[in-house]
Amino acid sequence: YHRADGGVGTANYWLVIPMVFCENRNVEVLKSALLKALGYQTTRDYVVDTEALVKQYKNGATAKELLDSSLIRTPEEIKQNRTFPNVDGIKFLTHEGGCGGFRLDSESLCSLLAGYVTNPNVAGATILSLGCQNAEVRNLTEGIKQRDPNFSKPLYILEQQKSASERHFIEEAVKKTFLGLIEANKTERSPAPLNHLVLGLECGGSDGFSGISANPALGYASDLLVALGATTMLSEFPELNGVEQELINRCVSEPVAHKFAHLMNTYSATAVALGSAFANNPSPGNIKDGLITDAMKSAGAAKKGGTSPITEVLDYTEKTTKKGLNLLCTPGNDVESTTGLAGSGCNIIAFTTGLGTPTGNPVAPVLKISSNNALSEKMKDIIDFNTGTIITGEDTIETMGAALLDYIIEVASGKKIPAAVRLGQDDFIPWKRGISL
Structure with a gap:
């Protein structure tokens, strides 16, 4: 996966990152909202497509037709049935830092997260910030700019304390992540030295x-x-x-x-x-x-x-x-x-x-x-x-x-x-x- 900065990824992931542990719960809400709906919720080399049975049942299938149905999906079928087949996954980087403790730790965390956003295996990221934490968004964006002065990946930064409500905050995060995935899916694997x-x-x-x-x-x-x-x-x-x-x-x-x-x-x-x-x-x-x-x-x-x-x-x-x-x-x-x-x-x-x-x-x-x-x-x-x-x-x-x-x-x-x-x-x-x- 060739990136604009000259790096090449061995994978193509979208990241959802909390700036502080206070946002971990919201990250989990996004996780439950996105993974299964977009075809990523599996840690096995196959899935059982129960939804196929439900669709057949609603369409009036007989008991024999239900029993004759094929429900096991292979890794390749799983990938092709994803909404975004060129995106290998959505990764959620929950952690216990971002506030309290030494400021050095929060600054180091921002630098680390900047490294993840600019990693060639990453197509883009959704950042959830509370707003008042030690791990400031400006430290993250400065870290990204230091690593890649011409950074052009999709990056959505949302601050909960500026949102009308938690529901609006989650809704906006889901929508922007979906838009980012559309862009990420445009990048395809191609040869590289x-x-x-x-x-x-x-x-x-x-x-x-x-x-x-x-x-x-x-x-x-x-x-x-x-x-x-x-x-x-x-x-x-x-x-x-x-x-x-x-x-x-x-x-x-x-x-x-x-x-x-x-x-x-x-x-x-x-x-x-x-x-x-x-x-x-x-x-x-x-x-x-x-x-x-x-x-x-x-x-x-x-x-x-x-x-x-x-x-x-x-x-x-x-x-x-x-x-x-x-x-x-x-x-x-x-x-x-x-x-x-x-x-x-x-x-x-x-x-x-x-x-x-x-x-x-x-x-x-x-x-x-x-x-x-x-x-x-x-x-x-x-x-x-x-x-x-x-x-x-x-x-x-x-x-x-x-x-x-x-x-x-x-x-x-x-x-x-x-x-x-x-x-x-x-x-x-x-x-x-x-x-x-």
Whole structure:
């Protein structure tokens, strides 16, 4: 999906975003009003078309005719029967921020939301504002302008405190969203070179195999993409603790290296000041499966970034501007990290796991990569790609990395739908910069 700013989306979504948690209830009203009516309310790979029975019954169908009816609709039929077949979905980004707490958190939230609105996978957005919150609309629009000075996507901003009533507010939001969807539906998927991919590199629920199968295979795929002129993005700074020097040595310039060191040191010092530390990052599941220390976990996690030079280091919510391998400062928390990756411009995310996790993202397709055969069999409903054959000796990191790249391209091209997308796993948690590990 080619955008006016030169970006290319791997999907085509419309967003409904509250500026503050006070608007979450109104977002839920919009959700119930729009999804089913427009053909998006399903988290399965098929739907049962009960309405077809109702229509036949009203038209006088016999019992035999009702029993002979076909009610199951395939994914392709579901898409074609949508009011807007070129729009992959309407995503609702409810959150618990926008007011109270530190002003910095509200400003950071606005910057993150601006990143989502300008993400190439997004066609446009409806913004619901109460009117008096810390997360001011002007901060959002300024953030959008900074990322895209010639921003031209449909954007509807509604303020409840200026509306005649809640009913009028909801009615206007539904109407404007519908108009936006008409425009979004005019954009169709068309070919694009691989250098338009911005691949997020994520891991979660890691095990003792992650660092020797899934992560290095993803790192090899990342290196191939970088060689083809694309962008890849490695996040989760607490999980880079212990491998800083190796990453600093790969930075293309001293300013890039200094920025990475500064962000790592500042984050670490904040954690210590609040009574924690990067050493506390490994979860009980990590430890039980062999990742006893943060250094051991980091040594494996960093392999997702392959061996490419690091061209850019980004603070949380900063937009990627340089091709090649980027580092993005986020927590190790899976959802906070994937939320940040999409906010910085990723149009697809590859997520390795050894223990299994159902994490997804509202706008960037998240494909799950298993580090071992047992997980791939046990949780086949959420795993998309298995690298366990590296452990059993049937594949090498190189052969599996090349196969993984092929799979990533198929997902980006809309030929395969990851489990997280099919199951509606739209996790969205903004990072409150106080501290999160």
